[in-house]
Amino acid sequence: MDLIQYQDFLIQTAKSLFEIDSPSGFTTKVSEYVYNTIKEMGYSVYCNNLGNVIVKVEGKDNSHPVALSSHIDTLGLMVRSITNDGQLMITPIGSPILPTLDGEYCNIYTRDGQIYTGTILSLSPAIHVFDDATTRPRDEKNMAVRIDEIVNTKEDVKALGIEAGDFVCYNPKTIFTESGFLKSRFIDDKGCAALLITILKIMEKQKLVPQNLTYFCFTTHEEIGYGGSTLPSDIEELLVVDMGCVGADLNCTEQQVSICAKDKVGPYDYEMTNNLIQLSKRHKINYAIDIYPSYSSDAAAMWRAGYNTRSALIGPGVHASHGMERTHIEGLINTMKLIVSYIGINE
Structure with a gap:
């Protein structure tokens, strides 16, 4: 065949x-x-x-x-909590290799049907600001989602309708190469x-x-x-x-x-x-x-x-x-x- x-x-x-x-x-x-x-x-x-x-x-x-x-x-993520400065702490769904998610774009789905975008980052994301930017663990205690909205407090985030239990879905980045590889x-x-x-x-x-x-x-x-x-x-x-x-x-x-x-x-x-x-x-x-x-x-x-x-x-x-x-x-x-x-x- x-x-x-x-x-x-x-x-x-x-x-x-x-x-x-x-x-x-x-x-x-x-x-x-x-x-x-x-x-x-x-x-x-x-x-x-x-x-x-x-x-x-x-x-x-x-x-x-x-x-x-x-x-x-x-695999995926879920919002665990909201920080005082308006970031989303996460908990894994399944067993993603969390260090590979540092810098990945994501969608946040609220329970009332809103979709927001964001980026999964280390809590020490900038080499010019944090001495431990390259050494801080990349795990659920040390990574968070930066939301692409003007938010500065937990209340700002909650006003968007985002709560604990909302799903966080990261970009698969799907590519088929000319050499025949599927990367995703x-x-x-x-x-x-x-x-x-x-x-x-x-x-x-x-x-x-x-x-x-x-x-x-x-x-x-x-x-x-x-x-x-x-x-x-x-x-x-x-x-x-x-x-x-x-x-x-x-x-x-x-x-x-x-x-x-x-x-x-x-x-x-x-x-x-x-x-x-x-x-x-x-x-x-x-x-x-x-x-x-x-x-x-x-x-x-x-x-x-x-x-x-x-x-x-x-x-x-x-x-x-x-x-x-x-x-x-x-x-x-x-x-x-x-x-x-x-x-x-x-x-």
Whole structure:
């Protein structure tokens, strides 16, 4: 199957997803985008009570339901308190690498629908003013949001409608380079969500039917640990499509699809993982096998919720995860090749 012809659709879908602020707990707009995009293709799609978008695709055999899962929630921040001089102290949502946020532009969303802009900064932001500008820790006790409004006191900020509990969403800075790299925050996991939407587009255009009844699941609470806990109850196999990691003691590159044998929760299903390896070999897909000791996925939430479901994990190699991430179009395409092989629409 020629997947390259859908590369432009994949890139545009990814860009559209990255443009929508969606930290865990603030995902309504991204769920609506995914729902509407897939609904327009003619699929049966619904949102569950927590905002997960679920697409049910009938297969040649509906007796063995399987699922693909990617998450559309991201890392983010929330206002913790307002300082006396009118800055916003923050608390993280998920586990962003806070030092990488020093200097990032952001949006502040109030509970009454106002949106303000700002910049995330160290509390010692100027070398000409603060002796510890280069040495002060970059953590939630020592960083704040400078609002782009004339404010000098806590009361000035509150008059804008900004309160503790408001979401702070930082700029993903998405770029596709001429050399094929996707640079952006939140490739984990909007890059993979774009892959699943592209596969649905391919199936619609080419009138393809998967081997088994297949759920395409877009979850909204993965970054805080329970995205996979409300998936359809009849799933027998779950293939989680999330980022692969690139770095020390790991095999995967940004051009490959990573097959994860084990993360911090434990090994993934042996037979499913073997099948993915054999599919990669058979179809000449550029892959690597890795172990991620500081990683968990929707599968962990599913297992903790008591599902009797086997699971495996794949994804494109992503450098600098939870920071300023990067992958390559080859890694995305190789991941897509493995997904279409797994669901049986590549022949």
